[in-house]
Amino acid sequence: MLLVVQESQGPDGRYGFICHNREGSGLVVTQVNNSHLCVDDRLVEVNGVPVVNSTEEELTDLLLQGSTAQTVILRHPPPTLISQQHPLLLQHMVNPDPMQPISPERDVVTMETPPQRKVITI
Numbered sequence: 001m002l003l004v005v006q007e008s009q010g011p012d013g014r015y016g017f018i019c020h021n022r023e024g025s026g027l028v029v030t031q032v033n034n035s036h037l038c039v040d041d042r043l044v045e046v047n048g049v050p051v052v053n054s055t056e057e058e059l060t061d062l063l064l065q066g067s068t069a070q071t072v073i074l075r076h077p078p079p080t081l082i083s084q085q086h087p088l089l090l091q092h093m094v095n096p097d098p099m100q101p102i103s104p105e106r107d108v109v110t111m112e113t114p115p116q117r118k119v120i121t122i
Contacts, residue, residue, distance in 0.1 A: 005036045045072035
């Protein structure tokens with residue numbers, strides 16, 4: 001899932017996360033300390049600038065432009081959330097990859113569910 005996260009520099013002028021560039025994944029959070037980010041979050045955008053193909057040095061330059069940073073990240077849902085989903089949906093789950101264009105015909109999953117009714121008695 002894509003999330004927008006606002007991060008602030010600490011008193012020491014640093015942000016509470018460390019990223020490394022992983023082959024095929026881009027900038028990935030590898031360490032957190034007092035941050036809203038999580039380990040293995042993938043950075044997609046920082047302050048409106050796409051960082052999918054950026055280096056660690058380019059990320060540092062972007063972060064040092066101000067005391068706060070609005071980041072868009074790609075976070076995989078926890079395994080417990082995935083396992084609670086409908087089995088048909090699991091068969092068609094798409095691995096979100098910001099490097100790969102979305103094809104509406106291929107990535108759209110539809111399923112019918114019976115109507116849910118709640119009865120309240122007074």
